[in-house]
Amino acid sequence: MANLDPQLNSAPSKINHIHIMGICGTGMAALAGMLQSSGFTITGSDQNVYPPMSDFLADLGITVKSGYSKNNLEPRPDLVIVGNVITRKNEEAIHLAELAIPYLSFPQALSRFFINSRKSLVITGTHGKTTTCSILASALYHAELDPTFMIGGIVPEFGGNFRIGDGEYFVAEGDEYDTAFFDKKSKFLHYQPHIAVITSLEFDHADIFEDLQSIKRAFRKFVRLIPEDGLLIANFDDENVRDVISEARCNVQSYGLNSAYDWSLADVRRGESNLTSFTALQGGNHYSDIAIQLPGQHNCLNSLAVTAILHHIGVPSEKISSGLKAFSGVRRRQEIRGIEKGITVIDDFAHHPTAVRETLSALRMAYPDNRLVIVFEPRTNTSRRAIFQKDYVTAFDCSDVLCIREPVPLTNVAEDNQFSSAQLARDINETRERKAMAFNDTDAILSYLSTHLESGDIVAILSNGGFDNIHNRLIEILRNR
Known part of the structure; x- marks a missing residue:
């Protein structure tokens, strides 16, 4: 059994070589690419090394060992990032503990290397996280705000699921799933939210959560992390979302189908050229007419949440509309x-x-x-x-x-x-x-x-x-x- 020393759960001051256990996961491969782009030497290991992630990593020139072995930690890396697919019984994790190498989880690494220096925009919820993150990242890019992001799906516009920009914003997909075998907290508790969205809240992940109430407890912890000068945008059509925001220290803006909310939809319709059109209302009053390339009312709501974020950070409504219209979708989403x-x-x-x-x-x-x-x-x-x-x-x-x-x-x-x-x-x-x-x-x-x-x-x-x-x-x- 791997008994990792909690004192080593941090990044050392000098880092050159980083080894990633479980590197072929979508998020872990993206993190590998981001770290390599930042100048680190990256190696990795995984039990399932096959396309498309094996090809993606090979194209980056990252060495990936097939299977987990103590030999994978030679030469000795300066830091090891441990994916949540790794268990205490993993041979490589056991050797990691024996060698006393500093280690981080995936969300800890994302926070340490990329979120710390930026303002974190976190999209959470049972449904719609990947699409809403992708819409937000694209709209920030089209507004010339040069965002950094990591998303759980491939965005064809960017040719991948991550990007390192020079702007002040980091777009993070806030997953409530647990962090690692040595840290059972939800991943999104590591993401330092400044502005956040909760799209929905239902029971899911039955392998780690006992019931809906245990999921709600995780979301309440997340809500409390948002600072007083931050913003929470919450889907008030969902009673579970309304239930978890009571302890928010920050400003809360509601969105949904009711015109009494801070942000709401009106006149959702199928437009020309397969566009979906809707009117965005702010405080019940007309804010903007918007057309998107995605079908369905739920995608209009995702776009509305993004509209609320962009308006809050000062993007003009015309740029918001043009940015939303330019977004062409995410792979594996319709x-x-x-x-x-x-x-x-x-x-x-x-x-x-x-x-x-x-x-x-x-x-x-x-x-x-x-x-x-x-x-x-x-x-x-x-x-x-x-x-x-x-x-x-x-x-x-x-x-x-x-x-x-x-x-x-x-x-x-x-x-x-x-x-x-x-x-x-x-x-x-x-x-x-x-x-x-x-x-x-x-x-x-x-x-x-x-x-x-x-x-x-x-x-x-x-x-x-x-x-x-x-x-x-x-x-x-x-x-x-």
């Missing part, structure tokens, strides 16, 4: 992967029932006259539990056809507490005239789609993982059909 034989294949990250519902509603708005075929893979620790078994029944209401993959069972969860795709399909088919089907594997789904898809169909594939490369395989099948 991303069109290809169109073959008139069939559009879309990739999306949604897995929580609320995120699924909002994503499908947005797709229905964007494609009102098309058949919507949804392919869903329950893959997260939470979605593979029976916690949301009933909630998913109505989450897919906007679909015309639903294909659900049976999840890989969780080894540490009793059978009656596991999610069942077959049960979900039965429940959906009993409640409405929709075709819902469960499949044992990805090959069976592809076999069905290959013979049942028609020109004009919109196929949206929902998963937080690679889903056995189903997107490219389906496009290839359609191309050769």
Whole structure:
């Protein structure tokens, strides 16, 4: 077992070589790139070294060792950054403790090297963090404020998920998940928030949180971190969000659908050239007419939260509108992967029932006259539990056809507490005239789609993982059909 010395949980004054354990995670690879760009020599290790992250790191010239071993700490680094995929039983972590090398967690490193010297803008919430962060980073860039950011998704506009700028702002995606095996606090408690957004608050991450109340406690701690001269922008449509802001020391601005809020939406509509248009109201009065390239009311709300931040820091409304309109999206968020034989294949990250519902509603708005075929893979620790078994029944209401993959069972969860795709399909088919089907594997789904898809169909594939490369395989099948 790795018993790391708490006294060594800090960065030494002189650092040249930094080793990163768990380097192939999306955030860790981005951190590696940022640190290398800052002049440090970076090495790393991971159990799963494969594309696209292996190619990304290779292009940066970063040496990555496959598998964890005490030999990976030779030559001895000046600092080790430990990812939260690392456990106390990890051989490399045990040797790290034996060598008494200084160490940091991922969020500690992000804070130490990049947030300390900047003003932190933190986007938190159960849903919409990645998209809202990306919109904010893009809008700051277009407002010529030269932001630094790290985001949980690839932003095509920047060709990656991180950027180091010379401006005063750091845009951080505030994740409530735990930090590391030696620090069970939520990651966002390390991010020194000056301005923050809470987009939503629901139960999630069942592998680390017991219930909704334990998640609320983490958010209350986060809210208390915002200084008196800071700002919290809170989605007042969500009663759980309203519940956790009571101890805020800073100014709180509300946003949502109610015109009584500080910021609200009006007249959300599908505009020309697939733009979504809405009117932003401040205090119930007209502030600006805004058009975005993203479908759905939820993306209008994400853009409204960004509008509130930009207005607060002094960006003129015209620049806000033009910056929001310029943003073209995030990979794996309603991303069109290809169109073959008139069939559009879309990739999306949604897995929580609320995120699924909002994503499908947005797709229905964007494609009102098309058949919507949804392919869903329950893959997260939470979605593979029976916690949301009933909630998913109505989450897919906007679909015309639903294909659900049976999840890989969780080894540490009793059978009656596991999610069942077959049960979900039965429940959906009993409640409405929709075709819902469960499949044992990805090959069976592809076999069905290959013979049942028609020109004009919109196929949206929902998963937080690679889903056995189903997107490219389906496009290839359609191309050769």
